[in-house]
Amino acid sequence: MINKTFKNIKTNKATGFVPYIVAHYPNRDTFKEALTLLAELNADVIEIGIPFTDPIAEGKVIEKAHHKVLEDNFNISDLLDDVKDFKSKFDTPLIAMGYTNSFINPDQESFCQNAKNAGFDGFLIVDMPYVEHEMIEIIKNNDLEFVQLLAPTSTDKTITNCLANEPAMVYYITQRGVTGSGNLDYAEITENLMAIRNKINVPLVTGFGIKTTEHVNQFKNFTDGIVIGSSIVDILSKPNPLITLENYISPLIKEIKA
């Protein structure tokens, strides 16, 4: 069965647009405006990075953003208020993306409840392995969707085991590397995407290092959604972030949906 939350991304003919931004980066106000802008530009799902001191899968751009937000005394309840506020105006699905240690305080159950009440739709926890069934169950029992990462190094056995957890969406990492790197191997990526798509009936999105219309063109027919992260986060650190973001993202969206 196709999950309700991500229904659009799977059933629409066009490929989905899935932007990633870091919570409260570059500051709380700009973050809120960026969130609104992305929704108005018809983002299909928005990923919100939960800042962490030690984001081991992030490249320099996103790591810096995490650290900046923490230096500015990031407060998770402020973020939850912002999400609630956003959800009163838009129904764009929101996914909290981050690292296990940010998702278990004061304990995992309370964190899930708080996130759910605020309006988050699901979690993508980069360093939580599929074998942690109990933790995954807690997420699902709180009526939150669970997104599974797969990588070029994932074996068939791992893929099968991951899918047994019934994720609501699968996120394929394009490369061996951190976010924002530029080692895209088109042939390998499309081959893996085709193989994974054959095994699943939930949406399959693709990300890591996708920045240009050329990248988008390479993959859009093999995936249900394209994730764009580092280049958006980078733009948000610049002067006039929102206008620059809109100018950058509009042609990409056009290409993705074309």
Place this chain on the structure above:
Amino acid sequence: MNKGYFGKYGGTFIPETLSHACEELDKLYAEIKDTDEFKSELNDIYVNYVGRPSPLYFAESLTEYYGGPKIWFKREDLNHTGAHKINNTVGQALLAKKLGKKRIIAETGAGQHGVATATICAKLNLDCVIYMGQTDIERQELNVFKIKTLGAEVIPVTSGTATLKDALNESIRDWVTNVEDTHYIIGSVTGPHPYPTIVRDFNAISGKELKHQALEQINKLPDMIVACVGGGSNAMGVFHPFIEDKDVALIGVEAGGNSSMDVGGASINDGSQGVLHGAKTKILQTNTGDILETNSISAGLDYPGVGPEHAHLADIKRAEYVKIYDQEALDAFYLVSRKEGIIPALETAHALAYLEKVKTLSTDVNIVVNMSGRGDKDLYSVMNNDK
């Protein structure tokens, strides 16, 4: 229960890109660890290259000075490269060769693990890259030069706190990127499964030797074993063969930092359960799960996490974990240098400082301190601190 758990601690909390590499390592290690071929290959290196077995030394002057229990040192400081760290790196470098990996990466704090890794990579003709925090590069200049002399590259890490934890982050990022041809030699009993087990097993050579030596030289097992705990590899190495010997008290000494007002490096004493660098363990963190900046005069203990098996031993009360502050460690550093003619590493000085707390025990009591490393690398820091 999932693989790689010690009670409720451990696990494999890593990005999916690395799960295959960890599985591969786990499988290879299980296949070869008990084979005669691997054991004799490793033993040859331990004996002829590292200089094992390391002596169990009776610290007569220090014993006399305190006038209490008999004090012994397990002399890991006499190993090639001057610390216990080489016990692990030689074992893992052999595993890397068998995995067909030509490139090695490692993180280092005090620089001892970096030196021990660069050393075996030189011998086995493996490319070697060492990640080291900028703060540690400054306080461990000599080891940085040693690593470069051995032909390895040192990459400074300036993000975050620019210490060991950030060097670990950068190493993981390199590993994610180069996982096909690179083996990551983690330097302590930390990280995702199977590292805590593999690093413990390679370090357990010291505990196994100690058992034999104690029976020969003391005619019984020691009453107490004391070791400093950063990530916990030297401690786990001497503790592990004694875990079933319930009469042997196991004392892990954590770094308290400058004073009790400070965040030191005492993850078991002052930390709480969390997930860091691949494992669920005790960590020093804020109430929202961000990792705290730690402080210790010794770079090797300046880390906000601890090996998951230590967290478990603390929970089940099989080992006791105490805190020693910078000044107490410095006092012990000078005391042992002057009484025994052995200059200890500042990490080790934390374990030695614990003797002050047990000096009134009876003269029948035998205490072994694991002399995890020698102090050459720290002379510069101590000199600056004294100014």
